[in-house]
Amino acid sequence: MRAIVYERTGDSEVLRLVERPRTDPGPGQVRVRVAVSGVNPTDWKARSGAHGPVPPGGLVPNQDGAGVVDAVGAGVDPARVGERVWIWEAAWRRPDGTAQEEIVLPARQAVPLPAGASFDLGASLGIPAMTAHRTLTVHPEGPAALGPSALAGRTVLVAGGAGAVGHAAIELARWSGANVVTTVSSPGKAALAAAAGAHHVVNYREPDAAEAIGKAAPDGVHIVVEVNPGANAELNQQVLTTNGVVVIYADGGGTHLPIPILPSMMSNTRLQFILVYTMPDTAKLQAVKDITAAAAVGALRVGTDAGLPLHRFRLEQTAAAHDAVEAGTVGKVLVDVTHAPEDPEQVHLPDEE
Structure with missing residues (x-):
């Protein structure tokens, strides 16, 4: 599978596209095929070194995302396979963020995405x-x-x-x-x-x-x-x-x-x-519950008409996506990982950078 990794901290040039072997989920985990990865200020700050040095083997950036569960580990309901989910804190104290085609993470961090909620919205929740x-x-x-x-x-x-x-x-x-x-x-x-x-x-x-x-x-x-x-x-x-x-x-x-x-x-x-x-775990779980409920009734939205313009990049353009967030781009920066956006003209082509 394709993934963005960085093996040292620094500016966005440390991000590179590589091929990595797919990983099976362990007990209590799910594997999600990532459709869209969301980019936040915390992501470029971590890449720059704010969260400490990079461990051996490197890191995959980006905390937030959305996609589809394609495998589950022991102790997880097999019925979750095929479930559309939004992801939170993927890269916090873990080497694997959402800037990759597949991600394995604890089952509770892949939250069922309500019917009618898009992958774009799911990748814009999280942080x-x-x-x-x-x-x-x-x-x-x-x-x-x-x-x-x-x-x-x-x-x-x-x-x-x-x-x-x-x-x-x-x-x-x-x-x-x-x-x-x-x-x-x-x-x-x-x-x-x-x-x-x-x-x-x-x-x-x-x-x-x-x-x-x-x-x-x-x-x-x-x-x-x-x-x-x-x-x-x-x-x-x-x-x-x-x-x-x-x-x-x-x-x-x-x-x-x-x-x-x-x-x-x-x-x-x-x-x-x-x-x-670092907020209490009970507060995190309550937030996840309430955010999902709000998304289910359309109280959380994305897009220019909703007041949050979307800026799209392809996986190989993740460095440019990080630069856009660092530059203070107004709106939400998204990376299309395995998802084809409805409006291809929104995608920032390499020759536009």
């Missing part, structure tokens, strides 16, 4: 949707699970609503009954955030951003889903309600977080840092 789920369920007075009415009466402010995590947070929050406000930096991104389902879209670069958010959330914001905590610290404190929480899932390129101590104390503001890999 973004699980991160978004966690941001919405760590409030000390909030729900541990999402679903209709779970966030009723609460206002969620999603910073960067045009990004993959922001997109998922908007959709999950709206599905759960929240009043959803998002901030963006341009009219184009505003259109994407609105398409995702945000009730109110605010350009954070405008001088009256706090006032605009206040009008959309007259009782204050309960949860801030934060991608750039340093730059947004002052704005968040202006719009948070008492006992509000700022949930931080990215650093926005900064290394320090300015905190207005006395105002934060007076309002009992909570700062919650999260990382999907």
Whole structure:
């Protein structure tokens, strides 16, 4: 089978296409024929060395994907063969990610994909949707699970609503009954955030951003889903309600977080840092359950009309796909592994790079 591997960390040039022998699943495992692999910032960062050195034998990149189960190991229901699935945390503390034609992994990390949900959607869940789920369920007075009415009466402010995590947070929050406000930096991104389902879209670069958010959330914001905590610290404190929480899932390129101590104390503001890999196992499994339920009813979507444009690459173009994510491409970057996309013109041909 074909696979992308890297045997040392570095820029995308370390990624190369190789032939590898297929592997049979062991006890408690399934083998998935990968249709589409999803690329996230964590994937290029790991390739660059953020997760440590490369073990002997090299690594296959990419955490997320979707495909079809084609074999199962001992202890796994044989009826799962032929099942369409979405994959999460494929490459976390494992040598095999989804940038290959077949992947063997624990059965629980290949989740049944609801009828009507595309492989593109399945490959776009994983890291973004699980991160978004966690941001919405760590409030000390909030729900541990999402679903209709779970966030009723609460206002969620999603910073960067045009990004993959922001997109998922908007959709999950709206599905759960929240009043959803998002901030963006341009009219184009505003259109994407609105398409995702945000009730109110605010350009954070405008001088009256706090006032605009206040009008959309007259009782204050309960949860801030934060991608750039340093730059947004002052704005968040202006719009948070008492006992509000700022949930931080990215650093926005900064290394320090300015905190207005006395105002934060007076309002009992909570700062919650999260990382999907190290969040509690119970939280991961709840996220998987809720994300699948949301996908089943169409609450999670992909594509330009849904506010998340897709950018497609072929397996041999995985390096270019990593470069696109690292460059901050707006939307979701996908690698077609064994899947032929409906619109071949979306695929980035080698001579276009």
